[in-house]
Amino acid sequence: MEEFIQLLKRLSEARGPSGFEDEVREVVVREMEPYVDEVVVDRWGNVIGIKRGASERRAMVAAHIDEIGLMVDHIDKEGFLRFRPVGGWNEVTLVGQRVWVKTSRGTWIRGVVGSTPPHVTPAGKEREAPEIKDLFIDIGASSREEVEKLGVEVGSVAVLDREFAVLNGRVVTGKAFDDRVGVAVLLYALRQLKELPTTLYAVATVQEEVGLRGAQIAAERINPHYAIALDTTIAADVPGVGDRLHVTKIGKGPAIKVLDGGRGGLFIAHPQLRDHIVKIARDIGVPYQLEVLYGGTTDAMAIAFRREGIPAATISIPTRYIHSPVEVLNVEDAVNASKLLKAVLERTTPAVIDSFLDKRIK
CATH class of the missing domain: 3.40.630.10 (Zn peptidases)
Structure with missing residues (x-):
């Protein structure tokens, strides 16, 4: 076992x-x-x-x-990565997750999936599930140029950053x-x-x-x-x-x-x-x-x-x-x-x- x-x-x-x-x-x-x-x-x-x-x-x-993964389809001038799904995602599971982003050099760097904070979300929409088009990946960059220096570009892919773990005996998660x-x-x-x-x-x-x-x-x-x-x-x-x-x-x-x-x-x-x-x-x-x-x-x-x-x-x-x-x-x-x-x-x-x-x- x-x-x-x-x-x-x-x-x-x-x-x-x-x-x-x-x-x-x-x-x-x-x-x-x-x-x-x-x-x-x-x-x-x-x-x-x-x-x-x-x-x-x-x-x-x-x-x-x-x-299943994510693919960068746009990089904002502020350095945020917009993405589209590769495979079937439920948007709810993505919010607040850490991800690995693959660079053009073949290396992986970390990022997080962000969304509009509830404090500045229009009234009545605070608890609505966001759409993927409204999510973004934050890799800690402050500009498009900084993102590109890291080797991230349109077409770069990302996957979840999650470790394998044993929950109880023979039940595992990952x-x-x-x-x-x-x-x-x-x-x-x-x-x-x-x-x-x-x-x-x-x-x-x-x-x-x-x-x-x-x-x-x-x-x-x-x-x-x-x-x-x-x-x-x-x-x-x-x-x-x-x-x-x-x-x-x-x-x-x-x-x-x-x-x-x-x-x-x-x-x-x-x-x-x-x-x-x-x-x-x-x-x-x-x-x-x-x-x-x-x-x-x-x-x-x-x-x-x-x-x-x-x-x-x-x-x-x-x-x-x-x-x-x-x-x-x-x-x-x-x-x-x-x-x-x-x-x-x-x-x-x-x-x-x-x-x-x-x-x-x-």
Whole structure:
């Protein structure tokens, strides 16, 4: 358990907003290399670890390394940075936060997200949530020229400045658990794997938070016979939310997705692959939850509809307060997700894969 916690800490504290995943990619490559036969970084920055198995059938497991971030789109003459979101933010979670801003030199400097003080806010609007357009980053500069000397410019990105912490026993909090915990689950499973019936492509994907971009590229390249995405899911098991809307609960095991999606359309996990994962969870005694999520999706959607169609499903880690500085999860859920992933990869033989693929009707 402690080994997993330290792995998650390293991944969570690395800085990697969508499109700028370099720092976390270095961590992933270092952690992955000893446990695979080959590591490839593709043109867009996906990390693909290849572990050869007993057959040439291809299994793909994807977990994204990017986190939601901010991008500077204007620098005031007084030295304040205006920004736009990169990924899905709730403005309320941003006010008063510390951030890291990446400079053109590749270094990171600290700043804070400021807003109009309530004392000078028009009457009646003191308690209204600000819009992102009204927020700004203060890096302690007094002019645009000083900002530029520090190497900050239009197009510079920022992420939250937040340390990983243990709350109580196996419950932890930090930034970017979405989806560094999925990456940790994948890396932890790789450490335990021995013989495989298929060749595994373990993919740490980029730009998931801005449209599942990296998974699309990787799936086209690999053309797997089946795929599993690893990601967080909503655990709304908190005061004021009815039981039906909890989706999942922390500490009750990983979730096996049935359906998710939103305005872009719903994704239904491949039924036979999903049932196969459920059966394996029961066989090995891993607790699990079935997940129906309205709103949000995972790399599985991007993978499933490539080429002729790829059987795809998702194993999720229940997480509270997703897309905030204080995401919370139970490490036992993540470790159990890793155990389940390992068992699925070991038990999905070519014969099982054949049952997912094209059927000839006589």
